Amino acid sequence: MSLTPDQLQRIALLARIAVSPEEARGVTDRLNQVLGLIDQLQAVDTCGIEPMSHALDAQLAVQQRLRPDAVTEPDRRAEFQAFAPAVEGGLYLVPKVIE
Amino acid sequence: MLNSTVIELSDALASKKVSSVELTRLFLDRIKGLNGRLNAFITVDEERSLKQARVADERRSGKGNSGEAGPLTGIPIAHKDIFCTKGLRTTCGSRMLADYASPYDAHVIERFNAAGAVLLGKTNMDEFAMGSSNETSHFGPVRNPWDLERVPGGSSGGSAAAVAARMAPAATGTDTGGSIRQPAALSGVSGLKPTYGVVSRYGMIAFASSLDQGGPLGKCAADLALLMNAMAGFDARDSTSLERPAEDYGRELNLDLRGLRIGLPKEYFADGVDADVLACVREATRWFEAQGAKTVEITLPNTGLAVPVYYVIAPAEASSNLSRFDGVRYGHRAKEYADLNDMYRRTRAEGFGTEVKRRILIGTYVLSHGYYDAYYLQAQKVRRLIAKDFADAFSRCDLIMGPTSPSTAFVLGAKTDDPVQMYLNDIFTIPAPLAGLPGLSIPCGFDGKGLPVGLQIMGNYFAEAKMLGAAHRYQQATDWHLRAPKETPL
Numbered sequence: 001m002s003l004t005p006d007q008l009q010r011i012a013l014l015a016r017i018a019v020s021p022e023e024a025r026g027v028t029d030r031l032n033q034v035l036g037l038i039d040q041l042q043a044v045d046t047c048g049i050e051p052m053s054h055a056l057d058a059q060l061a062v063q064q065r066l067r068p069d070a071v072t073e074p075d076r077r078a079e080f081q082a083f084a085p086a087v088e089g090g091l092y093l094v095p096k097v098i099e
Numbered sequence: 100m101l102n103s104t105v106i107e108l109s110d111a112l113a114s115k116k117v118s119s120v121e122l123t124r125l126f127l128d129r130i131k132g133l134n135g136r137l138n139a140f141i142t143v144d145e146e147r148s149l150k151q152a153r154v155a156d157e158r159r160s161g162k163g164n165s166g167e168a169g170p171l172t173g174i175p176i177a178h179k180d181i182f183c184t185k186g187l188r189t190t191c192g193s194r195m196l197a198d199y200a201s202p203y204d205a206h207v208i209e210r211f212n213a214a215g216a217v218l219l220g221k222t223n224m225d226e227f228a229m230g231s232s233n234e235t236s237h238f239g240p241v242r243n244p245w246d247l248e249r250v251p252g253g254s255s256g257g258s259a260a261a262v263a264a265r266m267a268p269a270a271t272g273t274d275t276g277g278s279i280r281q282p283a284a285l286s287g288v289s290g291l292k293p294t295y296g297v298v299s300r301y302g303m304i305a306f307a308s309s310l311d312q313g314g315p316l317g318k319c320a321a322d323l324a325l326l327m328n329a330m331a332g333f334d335a336r337d338s339t340s341l342e343r344p345a346e347d348y349g350r351e352l353n354l355d356l357r358g359l360r361i362g363l364p365k366e367y368f369a370d371g372v373d374a375d376v377l378a379c380v381r382e383a384t385r386w387f388e389a390q391g392a393k394t395v396e397i398t399l400p401n402t403g404l405a406v407p408v409y410y411v412i413a414p415a416e417a418s419s420n421l422s423r424f425d426g427v428r429y430g431h432r433a434k435e436y437a438d439l440n441d442m443y444r445r446t447r448a449e450g451f452g453t454e455v456k457r458r459i460l461i462g463t464y465v466l467s468h469g470y471y472d473a474y475y476l477q478a479q480k481v482r483r484l485i486a487k488d489f490a491d492a493f494s495r496c497d498l499i500m501g502p503t504s505p506s507t508a509f510v511l512g513a514k515t516d517d518p519v520q521m522y523l524n525d526i527f528t529i530p531a532p533l534a535g536l537p538g539l540s541i542p543c544g545f546d547g548k549g550l551p552v553g554l555q556i557m558g559n560y561f562a563e564a565k566m567l568g569a570a571h572r573y574q575q576a577t578d579w580h581l582r583a584p585k586e587t588p589l
Contacts (some may be wrong), residue, residue, distance in 0.1 A: 003464070015418060015463040016425070016507055018444035027457070033519050034461055038407045041477050044484070051479030052340075052486060055295035055309050055535030056560070065338065079202050085432035092427050095439045 002032045100125055101265040101589050102197025102581065107320040109170045112159060119159070119173030123217050126175045129304055130220060130266045133587055136247060139260040141180050142188055143220035148175065151217040152174055158215050165215065171329055172215030177267035178194045179258050180206050180221040182226055182313070183302040187218070190302045192226040192236040192254075193432045195450035205302025206334045207271060207313050214329045219267050222257030224454045227421065228278055230254050231524055234515055235454040241469040243286060244513070244584035248295050249508040252282030258316050259286035264587040266547060269317035269326055273303060275310045276409050277503075283316055284553020286504035287542045289570065289580060290316040291323045294560050295535035296341035299334030305428040306338070307416035310409075312534045319580050320570035324349035327563065346564065356570030357391030360496040364533075366402040367501030367527055379544030379552040380502045385403040386573065395496055404481050405530040406522055411465050411478035412533075417455075418462025424450060457518065486534040493559045498569055502527055503540040503553030529557060537563050541570045542579035551579070 003011070005024040008031065012019040019027055078088060086093035100108070100117065111117045127145050134140050155173035157163035157409040183189045183201035185208075190196045204212065211218070225235040233241040233256025243249040243254040244264040251260040255272030258281035262270050272279040274292035275492060281291030291314045305311060315326035327348040334340045368377060388394055426432035426446030433445035449458070465474035492499060504524060514521040531538040534556055543554035554573075560565040572582050583589050 008460070011464050011467065013444075013468060015453070015459050016422075016440070016443040016447055017459060018441075018448035027460070030457060030518055031460060031464075033517070034457070034522075035464075036412060037519050037522065038411050038461075038465075038474065038478070040404065040480055041405045041411065042473065044404060044477070044481050046477060046480035046484070049480040049483055051476050052300070052483035053309065053479055056341075065335070065342075067335065070559055076202065080428070083198075083200055083202075084428050085426055085430075093435060094427055095442050097439050 002035060003028055101129060102583055103268070104318050105174055105268050105325055108174055112173045119152040119155040119217060120149060122173065123148050123175045123219070126219055126267060126551040133264055133266055137242050137260050137264055137587070138239050139223055139241050139243060139257040139264065139266060140177070140220045141190055141192070141223050141257070144187055147187065148217055148219055154343065155217060156473050165580050169214050170325055171211065173217065174268060175217040175219040176211060176419060177219045177222050177258060177261045177270040178208065179224055179255050179272050180271065181224060181273055181304045182271060183304070184208055184218065184221065187221065188308050189304070190238070192224040192238060193450065193452070193455070194237045195424050196552055197237065197431070199430055201302070203302060203361040203562045206299035206336065207303065207330050209331070210329050216329070222234050222255070222261055222270060225254035225256055226455050227304065227417070228273055228275055228286065229417070229454050229458055231277065231281055231521055232509070232514065233257065233282070235452055237452060240511055243508045244587045245287060246508065246548070247586055249510055249550070250285065252285030252504070252508065254278040255316065256282045259288055259290065262286070262288045262316050262318065263584055265583060265589060269315060269322055270297070271313060271557050273311055273313050273329070274532060275307050275413060276532060277525045279314045279316060280395065280503050280528050280538055280555060281525060283540040284551070285508040287551030287579070287582070287584070288316055288542045289319055289323055289539065290314065291327065291539040291563065291567070292537060293327065293331065293563055294537045295532070297331045299332070299337040299340045299503055301334050301336040305415040305420040308420060310413060312532065319574050320539070320567045321349065321352055324352065324567045325537070348564050348567060351564040351568035352571045354565060354572055356387060356569065356572055359387070359392040359498065359569065361387055361392050361394045362397035362492050362496030362499040364397050364399045364402065364492070364499060364501055366399050372502055372505040373507065373546065375546035376502050376506065376552050379546070380500070380554055383543040383554045383573065386576065389567070390572070397492045397495055397499070399492060399530065401485045401488050402479065402526065402530060405533060406484055406526055407479045408481045408485065408533060409529045410461065410473050410522060412482065414458040414462035415466050415475050416462070418459045418466065421455070459535070482533050485530055487528070489534045489536055498562070498566060499557040501555050504528070507546045507548070507550035507552060536560060537566060538565050539570060541574065544579055
């Protein structure tokens with residue numbers, strides 16, 4: 001698989017990262033180097049192999065813990081918003097989304 | 100004092116030969132003298148450290164109300180800048196978080212605070228722990244104390260260099276694909292990546308959550324055991340933290356090596372590994388044989404696939420984890436933008452460095468519609484094959500030994516233009532975290548250029564105490580771990 005600069009722009013949009021037209025060529029080239037590396041996986045026969053999504057699931061019966069459905073955290077909004085880029089009246093400010 | 104182990108410093112504090120304030124000042128002065136050249140620390144707050152030291156001294160003399168003193172009370176420890184520290188900025192090596200002051204402490208920090216350790220400073224690292232040379236840091240590269248023109252390894256490069264240059268008696272790090280063990284090897288110190296789930300990830304800024312694991316770096320295995328006793332333990336705030344009884348990681352330091360079966364994977368002793376590295380590692384394994392251990396040749400046939408698997412799984416998880424950096428709740432926000440989407444895109448383009456953006460883009464691609472099965476699911480399947488290689492190997496041996504890294508420290512800038520060459524350098528450290536297994540690296544000699552070589556010891560799940568025991572026995576008979584770099588004389 002190899003990406004074109006146009007395909008890169010689509011991925012960059014999904015990732016919410018601006019890639020300028022000037023950098024697009026270089027970024028695409030490097031990404032294609034990495035894709036060349038990971039393309040080696042296509043040749044591996046994994047028929048009947050279960051995907052491993054947890055680091056210990058191969059060896060240990062890992063059970064997802066559940067906790068009681070109770071409030072455990074106090075309200076620390078003012079503290080958390082103290083270092084936010086833009087807040088007003090306890091709300092996070094973002095550019096206007098709807099007209 | 101500078102060249103003492105944590106255990107020796109702990110004894111000196113207990114017998115009142117030195118106070119924590121004196122010890123902390125000693126290391127703060129050392130940092131002041133060397134950091135301009137090495138760039139191992141991003142943030143140091145002398146007042147805060149000395150205040151903690153005074154409290155520790157009170158605790159040691161039975162005054163105050165902070166509880167009974169323990170072995171780490173009053174010991175200065177450096178922390179990788181990935182661990183959130185309340186009231187002290189936590190940057191993760193990124194412009195995105197250059198001014199971020201966490202409102203809470205990481206579990207690991209809480210543990211060291213409870214033990215009465217002194218926070219010496221926050222160490223430099225590859226941005227968001229993505230790198231093997233500490234060159235991706237927004238705060239500039241760290242230099243290797245053995246040769247200032249070379250990298251210290253990464254991503255915990257600042258922690259490794261700080262311990263190597265005797266700017267800190269010990270430090271914390273994190274390991275996702277080798278980020279504790281590889282810098283430990285390249286900088287000539289000892290470092291342990293525990294079994295996944297042993298050290299809480301709470302407050303440890305996430306890179307790839309199915310792989311990330313915190314661990315200690317220090318001069319010797321016995322110190323690592325002491326630090327592990329403080330760091331490890333169940334924490335309900337990390338959903339993958341394991342509920343296990345507390346263990347003493349130093350309980351097997353006097354491990355009987357007779358009859359110990361040491362597996363030597365043939366893939367780790369192959370072409371592509373520096374001859375000097377192989378010679379040092381082989382000499383170390385011969386030492387174990389001379390003590391009565393038995394070496395057996397084993398095979399980990401999917402070793403060559405570990406790097407490709409890692410560069411699907413780690414970027415995929417990173418692209419998801421790092422989506423939280425959007426310029427809304429914390430961190431950098433672009434100054435100029437047209438609309439909300441443009442604000443996100445510019446914020447992230449400005450806040451992240453080249454390597455972080457590269458990995459987010461790869462992760463986004465392998466998870467995108469039409470490619471998920473071919474890349475991500477396939478990588479997860481091959482990940483299981485790699486874990487199975489280890490399961491088969493550990494039916495034939497107790498520990499696995501080999502080189503930590505195929506080469507010694509490389510020159511700054513040597514691999515920055517070729518990401519794949521940089522990635523392949525981690526071929527021997529990536530397999531263990533993919534399988535969730537513990538691994539450690541200890542110094543085992545020097546190459547022809549006088550650069551340190553690391554011996555990697557891997558064990559089965561929860562075999563940390565045994566691995567540390569084997570390492571400790573070796574360190575009792577050798578002095579590689581006590582040699583200080585000539586560039587930063589004591």
